[in-house]
Amino acid sequence: MNTAIKVLLLALPLTFATGLAQANNSAEGRWRQIDPDTGRAKSIVEIRRTSNGTLNGRIVELLNPSRPNPVCDKCEDDRKNQPITGMEIIRGMRADGAGKWKGGKILKPDEGKVYNSKMALIEGGRKLEVSGCIAFICKTQVWERL
Template sequence: MHKILCRVAAGALLAVALPALSADPATGRWKTIDDQTGQAKSIVEITQAADGTLTGRIVELLNPSRPNPTCDKCKDDRRNQPITGMEIIRGMKPEGGGEYAGGTILKPDEGKVYKSKMELIDGGSRLQVSGCVAFICKSQVWIRQ
């Protein structure tokens, strides 16, 4: 009986540990830094979907301009939804070597969606996030929390 309980416990631990071991290096919480002001704006949590793509959701706004802001300018399914909890990164695909592309990023204060790419830098402690329209791109460096 003791051996059976040990095997069940070991199997349960393995089932919990394996997804954590295979998590993408970009997953986790990131402090976003405004590229113009240099001020911290929010905390974004990046997670990996079953298909391997990454999504990012704002889990905390730092010093919002108004209480409980919504995405008034959004034109998609996020229109008038609360910004806290909002998915702003969608469909980001790992390209290898700490680089990601093929996804989009929403800038909630503008309501605009940009083609996006990301790259882990500084040994994975920072994430360079770029949003592009045509050939014009802006980037921010986010800090791992």
């Protein structure tokens, strides 16, 4: 076999593995939101990087909603009475070191409340620890990467 072809064949798996490692260092992508009280999946959230470098996330699918086509009737901001599917629930997360973000806000649509938020990749980027906080009291969920 030609030497150039051998080098290419050896380099492809390394390139692929490096790409996966880089993807797992980012919170960008789709996540299954797990309810910590029931252990059941509630929704699929897609997190994307904005033009200013922050991360935002929106619900792309509700899993087993309590009512058809629910809206955020308890919200008090621009999301009031808007459909929860498609709703941006994470806003303004800024990088805080490798695999960590802070300084953003997260909305809990069923309460209509907005909390200070932070996120951290865990388990090699396969899971995302998402916290909503008031003062020093935080509630944390662990989401699974899809």
